[in-house]
Amino acid sequence: MVAPTIRVQREDFDTAIETEALTAGCTDIGAVVAFTGLCRSEGNRLAALELEHYPGMAEAEMRRIAGLAIEKFDLLGLTAIHRHGRIEPGGQIVLVIAAASHRQAAFDGANFVMDFLKTAAPFWKKEHSTDGKAGDWVAARDADDAALTKWQ
Amino acid sequence: MVKLVYFAWVRERIGKDEEELDLPDTVKTGTDLIAHLTGLGENYAEAFQFPKAIRIAINQEHVDHHEPISDAREIGLFPPMTGG
Numbered sequence: 001m002v003a004p005t006i007r008v009q010r011e012d013f014d015t016a017i018e019t020e021a022l023t024a025g026c027t028d029i030g031a032v033v034a035f036t037g038l039c040r041s042e043g044n045r046l047a048a049l050e051l052e053h054y055p056g057m058a059e060a061e062m063r064r065i066a067g068l069a070i071e072k073f074d075l076l077g078l079t080a081i082h083r084h085g086r087i088e089p090g091g092q093i094v095l096v097i098a099a100a101s102h103r104q105a106a107f108d109g110a111n112f113v114m115d116f117l118k119t120a121a122p123f124w125k126k127e128h129s130t131d132g133k134a135g136d137w138v139a140a141r142d143a144d145d146a147a148l149t150k151w152q
Numbered sequence: 153m154v155k156l157v158y159f160a161w162v163r164e165r166i167g168k169d170e171e172e173l174d175l176p177d178t179v180k181t182g183t184d185l186i187a188h189l190t191g192l193g194e195n196y197a198e199a200f201q202f203p204k205a206i207r208i209a210i211n212q213e214h215v216d217h218h219e220p221i222s223d224a225r226e227i228g229l230f231p232p233m234t235g236g
Contacts, residue, residue: 037236051235052160054228057212058235082235094236114236120214122228123235124160137161140232 004066004078008058010085013095022077022097029076031106034097035114041089047130049138051084051093054122058082065116072151073109075100080113082123115147154221156189158199159230162206165199175221182208182217185227207232 005022007013015034023029039049066078077099087093094117098109119140127135157170179188183203190200200206208215209228221227 053235054157054159054209054212054230057209057228060212061214118236119233121235122159122209122230122233124231125234126160137231138234140234144236 001067002070002075002077004063004070004080006059006062006066006079007081008053008055008062009081009083012083012092013081015095015097018079018081018095019097022079022099026076026099028101029099030101031103032097032099033103033106033110034095035110036092037094037114039087039089039091039093041130045129046089046127046135047132048086048088048128049093050086050126050128051082052124052126053082053084057122061121062117065113065120068116069098069109069112072112073098073100073105075105075109078109078113080117082117082121084123086128112151115144115151118144119148154224155226157226157228159228162199162230166195180222181220182210182215182227185221186217186229189229205231 015036019032019034062080066080069075070078075098079097081095083093096110096113098106100106125138129135153172153174155172158166163169179185186200186203186206189196207230210224211226
């Protein structure tokens with residue numbers, strides 16, 4: 001069983017360094033897909049997002065989802081990193097890297113992890129607007145729940 | 153005593169991020185717990201105004217509202233998640 005790398009951190013991450021760490025020494029890997037989620041400004045409306053998480057459970061859920069993906073798609077490596085704290089537009093929020101023998105499994109693995117991470121990993125986004133107000137909590141999207149049905 | 157932890161707008165509306173409570177024996181499930189908390193004050197009533205929107209975790213694992221809470225050391229109550 002491949003052991004995933006899971007991290008929840010305030011600091012930024014470097015996709016190149018994480019990819020190198022994931023693939024180092026494993027010459028059976030033929031495909032690596034890296035997904036990076038960024039903070040949008042929503043047309044200059046947002047100054048930042050504040051990411052809150054449930055310490056302990058966030059890591060545990062990410063590890064559980066990663067394990068499902070590794071098993072389902074025979075992944076040879078998986079890294080998932082989610083940031084918390086204040087992140088400004090253009091900043092990186094989340095990284096998922098899936099490695100497999102062939103490309104379809106790597107694409108599907110990264111896609112699967114993101115779909116489940118959005119609906120099951122305990123993170124919440126609060127908007128801070130450019131007019132200085134602490135805005136609303138981001139509402140969960142039905143489309144994110146609907147996205148899960150493709151894996152059933 | 154059970155430790156309750158709150159996140160996002162549940163935390164903001166209640167006005168605290170965690171607390172330890174003695175629950176009455178009549179509180180057996182997540183549904184019972186939310187109903188009990190709703191009676192503790194206006195801030196709780198506001199946080200749990202739409203009980204079906206609330207997600208529950210027992211000992212840091214997601215559970216349905218009808219699950220028993222008897223083995224819980226820690227119960228998390230929070231809105232639908234918006235990470236990723």
